[in-house]
Amino acid sequence: xxxxxxxxxxxxxxxxxxxxxxxxxxxxxxxxxxxxxxxxxxxxxxxxxxxxxxxxxxxxxxxxxxxxxxxxxxxxxxxxxxxxxxxxxxxxxxxxxxxxxxxxxxxxxxxxxxxxxxxxxxxxxxxxxxxxxxxxxxxxxxxxxxxxxxxxxxxxxxxxxxxxxxxxxxxxxxxxxxxxxxxxxxxxxxxxxxxxxxxxxxxxxxxxxxxxxxxxxxxxxxxxxxxxxxxxxxxxxxxxxxxxxxxxxxxxxxxxxxxxxxxxxxxxxxxxxxxxxxxxxxxxxxxxxxxxxxxxxxxxxxxxxxxxxxxxxxxxxxxxxxxxxxxxxxxxxxxxxxxxxxxxxxxxxxxxxxxxxxxxxxxx
Amino acid sequence: xxxxxxxxxxxxxxxxxxxxxxxxxxxxxxxxxxxxxxxxxxxxxxxxxxxxxxxxxxxxxxxxxxxxxxxxxxxxxxxxxxxxxxxxxxxxxxxxxxxxxxxxxxxxxxxxxxxxxxxxxxxxxxxxxxxxxxxxxxxxxxxxxxxxxxxxxxxxxxxxxxxxxxxxxxxxxxxxxxxxxxxxxxxxxxxxxxxxxxxxxxxxxxxxxxxxxxxxxxxxxxxxxxxxxxxxxxxxxxxxxxxxxxxxxxxxxxxxxxxxxxxxxxxxxxxxxxxxxxxxxxxxxxxxxxxxxxxxxxxxxxxxxxxxxxxxxxxxxxxxxxxxxxxxxxxxxxxxxxxxxxxxxxxxxxxxxxxxxxxxxxxx
Numbered sequence: 001x002x003x004x005x006x007x008x009x010x011x012x013x014x015x016x017x018x019x020x021x022x023x024x025x026x027x028x029x030x031x032x033x034x035x036x037x038x039x040x041x042x043x044x045x046x047x048x049x050x051x052x053x054x055x056x057x058x059x060x061x062x063x064x065x066x067x068x069x070x071x072x073x074x075x076x077x078x079x080x081x082x083x084x085x086x087x088x089x090x091x092x093x094x095x096x097x098x099x100x101x102x103x104x105x106x107x108x109x110x111x112x113x114x115x116x117x118x119x120x121x122x123x124x125x126x127x128x129x130x131x132x133x134x135x136x137x138x139x140x141x142x143x144x145x146x147x148x149x150x151x152x153x154x155x156x157x158x159x160x161x162x163x164x165x166x167x168x169x170x171x172x173x174x175x176x177x178x179x180x181x182x183x184x185x186x187x188x189x190x191x192x193x194x195x196x197x198x199x200x201x202x203x204x205x206x207x208x209x210x211x212x213x214x215x216x217x218x219x220x221x222x223x224x225x226x227x228x229x230x231x232x233x234x235x236x237x238x239x240x241x242x243x244x245x246x247x248x249x250x251x252x253x254x255x256x257x258x259x260x261x262x263x264x265x266x267x268x269x270x271x272x273x274x275x276x277x278x279x280x281x282x283x284x285x286x287x288x289x290x291x292x293x294x295x296x297x298x299x300x301x302x303x304x305x306x307x308x309x310x311x312x313x314x315x316x317x318x319x320x321x322x323x324x325x326x327x328x329x330x331x332x333x334x335x336x337x338x339x340x341x342x343x344x345x346x347x348x349x350x351x352x353x354x355x356x357x358x359x360x361x362x363x364x
Numbered sequence: 365x366x367x368x369x370x371x372x373x374x375x376x377x378x379x380x381x382x383x384x385x386x387x388x389x390x391x392x393x394x395x396x397x398x399x400x401x402x403x404x405x406x407x408x409x410x411x412x413x414x415x416x417x418x419x420x421x422x423x424x425x426x427x428x429x430x431x432x433x434x435x436x437x438x439x440x441x442x443x444x445x446x447x448x449x450x451x452x453x454x455x456x457x458x459x460x461x462x463x464x465x466x467x468x469x470x471x472x473x474x475x476x477x478x479x480x481x482x483x484x485x486x487x488x489x490x491x492x493x494x495x496x497x498x499x500x501x502x503x504x505x506x507x508x509x510x511x512x513x514x515x516x517x518x519x520x521x522x523x524x525x526x527x528x529x530x531x532x533x534x535x536x537x538x539x540x541x542x543x544x545x546x547x548x549x550x551x552x553x554x555x556x557x558x559x560x561x562x563x564x565x566x567x568x569x570x571x572x573x574x575x576x577x578x579x580x581x582x583x584x585x586x587x588x589x590x591x592x593x594x595x596x597x598x599x600x601x602x603x604x605x606x607x608x609x610x611x612x613x614x615x616x617x618x619x620x621x622x623x624x625x626x627x628x629x630x631x632x633x634x635x636x637x638x639x640x641x642x643x644x645x646x647x648x649x650x651x652x653x654x655x656x657x658x659x660x661x662x663x664x665x666x667x668x669x670x671x672x673x674x675x676x677x678x679x680x681x682x683x684x685x686x687x688x689x690x691x692x693x694x695x696x697x698x699x700x701x702x703x704x705x706x707x708x709x710x711x712x713x714x715x716x717x718x719x720x721x722x723x724x725x726x727x728x
Contacts, residue, residue, distance in 0.1 A: 264703060268645035275643030281632035339628060 003074060003083055007326055011090060011112040011129075014317060016309040018132020022300040023248050025180040025220065025313065027135045028091075029142050029237075030127040032165040032174035033149075034156045040166040041104075041119040049103025049119045056118050059152045060107050067145055070110040077102045082331065085322035091129060096120055114145065121166045122174075124149070131313075133244060135177055135237045143233075169227045177237055178224030179244045180209070184297040185254035186247075187219045188266075195250055199223060202243055209289070209316075218289035218316070219297075223247070259301060270298030278349050282335075283342045288319045311348060319345060367438060367447055371690055375454060375476035375493075378681060380673040382496015386664040387612050389544040389584065389677065391499045392455075393506050393601075394491040396529040396538035397513075398520045404530040405468075405483040413467025413483045420482050423516045424471050431509055434474040441466045446695060449686035455493060460484055478509065485530045486538075488513075495677075497608060499541055499601045507597075533591045541601055542588030543608045544573070548661040549618035550611075551583045552630075559614055563587060566607055573653070573680075581650060582657035582680070587611065623665060634662030642713050646699075647706045652683045675712060683709060 013026040034040060035055065038048050053075070060068050076084065076097060084098040093106050097120040104119040117125040126149075128142040156164040162172040170176070186192040196206050207222040223244055225236045258266050273294035277283075296312045298304040317323055319341050325332050332340060377390040398404060399419065402412050417439070424432050440448065440461060448462035457470050461484040468483040481489040490513075492506040520528040526536040534540070550556040560570050571586040587608055589600045622630050637658035641647075660676045662668040681687055683705050689696050692704060 264645055268647075268706070271643040271645055272640055275639030276636055279635040279639030281628055281635055283632075342632070 002072065003079070003086065004326065004329075005072065006086075006090065006092075006108070006112065007323075009111075010310070010314055011317070013091070013113065013129045013131045014310070014313040015131045016313050018130060018134050020248055021132040021309070023182055023251055024133040024244070025182055026091075026129055026131050027133055027138050027177075027179050028127060028129045029135065029138045029175060029177045030125055031142060031146060031176075032122040032163065032170045033124040033126065033146070033153075034164055034166070035123045036154045036156045038123065041121065041123060042166055044103075044119070046103055052123050053103055053105050053118050055153070056116065056124060057105070057107065059149060060116065063148060063152075065145070065148045067114060067141065067148070068107075068109060071114075072108040074106050074108065076100045076104040076106070082322045082325045086326050089320035089323050090317055093117055094120055094125070097125075114141070122170070124153075133179060133241075133248075135179065135241050135244075139177070139233060139237055172227075172231070173233050173236065175233055175236055176224055177240050178207075178222050179240065181221050181223060181244065181247060181251070182219055182293065182296055182300075183221055183247070183251050184219040184293055185258050186251050188258065189254050191250070191254060192221075195247055196221070199243060199247065202239075204240065204243055217286060218293035220289075220293065255297075255301060266297070266301065267303055270294055270301070270303045274298070274304065274349075277345050280342045280345070282338045283345065284338055285319060285321060285341065288341060288345065289316065292316050292319075315345060315348060318348075366436065367443070367450065368690065368693075369436065370450075370454065370456075370472070370476065371687075373475075374674070374678055375681070377455070377477065377493045377495045378674070378677040379495045380677050382494060382498050384612055385496040385673070387546055387615055388497040388608070389546055390455075390493055390495050391497055391502050391541075391543050392491060392493045393499065393502045393539060393541045394489055395506060395510060395540075396486040396527065396534045397488040397490065397510070397517075398528055398530070399487045400518045400520045402487065405485065405487060406530055408467075408483070410465075410467055416487050417467055417469050417482050419517070420480065420488060421469070421471065423513060424480065427512060429509070429512045431478060431505065431512070432471075432473060435478075436472040438470045438472065440464045440468040440470070446686045446689045449684075450690050453684035453687050454681055457481055458484055458489070461489075478505070486534070488517075497543060497605075497612075499543065499605050499608075503541070503597060503601050536591075536595070537597050537600065539597055539600055540588055541604050542571075542586050543604065545585050545587060545608065545611060545615070546583055546657065546660055546664075547585055547611070547615050548583040548657055549622050550615050552622065553618050555614070555618060556585075559611055560585070563607060563611065566603075568604065568607055582653035583661075584653075584657065619661075619665060630661070630665065631667055634658055634665070634667045638662070638668065638713075641709050644706045644709070646702045647709065648702055649683060649685060649705065652705060652709065653680065656680050656683075679709060679712060682712075 035052060038044060038052055041049060057073055060071060087093040087106065088095055088098050090112065092108055092112060092115045094117065097104055097106065097117050100119065106118065107116040113129055115127045126142060126145060128138045130138050158164055163174040165171055165174050183192060186195055199206055203226055205224050205226050207224065209217055209220045223240065225240055273291040277291050277295065292312050292315055295304060295308065299306055299309045299312065318327065321337055324337055324341055324344065328340060399416060402408060402416055405413060421437055424435060451457040451470065452459055452462050454476065456472055456476060456479045458481065461468055461470065461481050464483065470482065471480040477493055479491045490506060490509060492502045494502050522528055527538040529535055529538050547556060550559055563570055567590055569588050569590050571588065573581055573584045587604065589604055637655040641655050641659065656676050656679055659668060659672065663670055663673045663676065682691065685701055688701055688705055688708065696704060
């Protein structure tokens with residue numbers, strides 16, 4: 001299966017680089033576009049969907065844009081359950097698209113920074129995803145990509161509503177922008193609910209690692225705009241950026257407080273998380289995310305070596321059920337997964353055995 | 365303070381040697397004796413108690429028996445709280461004696477295998493403690509010691525009741541024999557209560573690591589005879605040995621079952637305990653005992669290297685509050701203790717870094 005190729009490299013957004021990457025895992029923008037003359041996917045015939053898929057694929061493959069060079073073309077109906085879940089876990093397709101049948105597909109760019117879903121809720125859902133807080137840069141990329149595609153594709157547009165979309169919340173610019181924040185100190189100090197309530201009051205949405213309806217595992221919170229009608233892209237991105245920067249400030253203050261007042265407790269928690277991850281023989285995905293979050297906080301607070309950040313980000317995805325199974329290239333039952341997950345984590349972390357300054361001292 | 369000398373060596377009973385030492389931490393027998401012509405300590409005047417203490421000390425110091433050579437003579441009223449607790453934690457005095465004032469003392473033999481408490485509930489409480497299951501050998505030692513002391517001391521004895529003691533449960537031989545068993549598999553599989561109920565029905569008592577009223581921490585259970593009147597020493601020791609051997613068989617069966625049916629879960633539990641102990645920065649005494657118990661099971665089941673057994677036994681005592689403070693040679697508040705305990709454990713365990721076969725593989 002060709003998507004196996006994705007396993008060989010790390011998604012760019014997991015690099016742990018970019019501005020504020022100690023608090024912001026990734027920045028993401030997606031736009032919704034529909035092609036004039038075809039019904040929305042929910043109402044389109046299977047034939048129409050196939051036609052749309054083929055049109056988009058031919059436009060992308062004939063594009064000379066460096067952004068799209070070396071892209072992977074995937075047809076959803078050709079994938080088994082594990083493959084579909086694998087793409088969801090890597091944030092390359094939505095859970096909705098993973099349930100789609102004939103006529104739906106996704107085009108994935110070389111570094112997994114761009115994914116174009118075809119026949120999800122709209123004909124095109126174009127997503128750009130980068131590590132760290134860089135919504136403006138992400139917007140620049142997606143805007144260029146939009147322009148590039150619009151050279152050939154005729155997008156449905158109304159002078160009154162802007163870009164037409166299947167769901168009215170996406171009308172206008174059709175843009176949804178989000179940042180994935182890691183807020184362990186606010187959770188630790190039980191300040192998180194206050195902060196999230198304020199965020200929602202400002203018109204933004206808060207979600208977990210896997211979008212709508214997903215639990216906020218691993219102290220990861222996705223903050224995004226709610227609607228796009230009546231605001232231009234710059235306004236949406238600026239509002240989101242402003243709120244995100246505010247939350248970052250709260251989290252940083254809380255981290256400073258923890259270091260000044262609870263350093264020993266935090267060290268204990270971080271090192272024990274490291275201890276569990278490097279010794280467990282059976283571990284669930286849920287426990288893993290929680291422990292990795294604590295490790296990440298340890299890196300951020302200077303308790304663990306900074307080279308661990310990228311590894312922690314990688315493990316966050318590699319230990320998800322479908323990624324794990326793709327890595328082993330066979331189906332695993334839940335118990336086997338918990339065992340293989342523990343093996344994988346131990347291998348990866350023990351190879352990076354110099355975790356922190358104190359652990360070096362211990363070895364004397 | 366002279367008891368500091370005890371810190372420099374490991375008590376013999378912690379060696380982890382002797383028969384069945386994978387399941388039996390130690391075997392202990394104590395006898396109660398009183399000197400004719402003096403009231404029991406509960407009724408004796410302070411002057412009388414001082415006299416008794418001095419008599420016993422002079423008898424022991426002038427004895428030519430090799431068992432008593434190099435003994436330490438300790439007066440309880442000269443000890444501070446930490447010192448008293450220190451001796452309780454090392455099983456050298458009872459909690460009762462630790463509360464005694466002028467006129468009470470303890471004589472501790474070179475390897476801590478013998479301790480003679482003076483003016484606890486009786487004038488003399490003579491204890492012999494060895495590692496592993498060797499009640500008969502312990503009895504031989506204590507019998508010799510009894511004979512040696514009786515050469516000079518005139519013990520209160522009635523032809524009807526046997527040796528007279530302050531409490532009627534000790535009448536007769538005045539013997540209490542016990543074995544400290546480590547029964548993690550029976551606890552793990554929730555069979556322990558059934559086994560302990562049967563033990564009590566057979567007329568034996570079940571206690572925790574620190575005797576009467578103490579919690580059964582670390583899956584450690586002290587099994588002892590209840591009364592001594594009407595039975596001779598051999599009967600008491602044989603009954604106890606028989607029951608202990610029965611319990612050992614149950615525990616071994618359960619361990620075999622765990623290895624055959626739940627190996628991965630047990631490995632996970634053992635390695636995680638190792639992970640917590642080698643990474644924690646703050647750890648209570650209670651958590652420590654629990655984790656050390658799991659490590660001990662890991663050694664017994666061949667998951668961890670066998671050289672760890674002695675270290676686990678040692679840590680069981682060294683991490684107790686007063687032993688910890690004696691080790692640091694200053695008073696520590698509970699928070700400081702939890703931190704220093706974690707440091708001590710890490711130092712000791714990381715120095716023994718080759719914990720198990722799998723961890724070596726991990727290092728590749």
